[in-house]
Amino acid sequence: MRLLIVDDSNMIRTRISRVVQSGGIKGVVLAGLARNGAEALRIARAVRPDVVTMDLTMPEMDGIECIAALLKFDPSISILVVSALSDKSTAIKALKLGARGFVAKPFTDEELQIALLDVADGR
């Protein structure tokens, strides 16, 4: 399965990449990195990801708008929200839009692995 990581923080993009590339998530390979929602859409059209990790607070296009746009482009994409906006209403909003899971920042590698596996397995 191809993974696209979407986050405006290089630290987070690198961290999620490392967790995936260290073999922590079987069957998932890194396909692309995006710094905001607009970039994510451009990359998604090129690499056709199966799974996307999505930050919510980003410049240019935020995560909520991007989730809607990505799922309109390809409803089969599994989206895991990875965000500091850990209030219940934000999580519900993302899930109602079609995200399959939510990990609140700060997160441990183990929490990320479990959430990614859940979202990837749910396909």
Next chain:
Amino acid sequence: MARLNDTDLKLFIDSIRNYLKVTTRQEPQITSAFLGTGQIEGFEFNGLVTFSGSHNGNIIVSMPDKLVREILLLQHETDLGDSNLLDAVGEIANTLAGNARKALGAELQISVPVKTQGSDAIQTRVRKHPYVITLRWNHYEAMVCVDMDRAD
């Protein structure tokens, strides 16, 4: 506009404590929490997030280069240049601000982080009396400055 109360402030103290505990497995020591009344000198790397909606103001995470580098090294990051250090403090500020919504409500809007280099960043960005939280993590000092009011 109403100032923050003790409970509001405690959530930011708990939040920076939790952030470092989860990401580095080392909890910081909170060395003081006070209402700043004079010139506040921060550290070289600063991440600022602006609040709007239910509250107005900002939060600034201010850290020295050595502390930020250690945080990155513990996350197996190899790029320890200034740009990446700025990215890291911005992300920490973003996390603290985002986590605040859980307690302060979803009407709290947060900006994308602004990152600045230079110890005068706090002085130039805060109003008269921000709340200052000082901490020590792995022998390094750092600061979180909370300058916000409830919007009535």
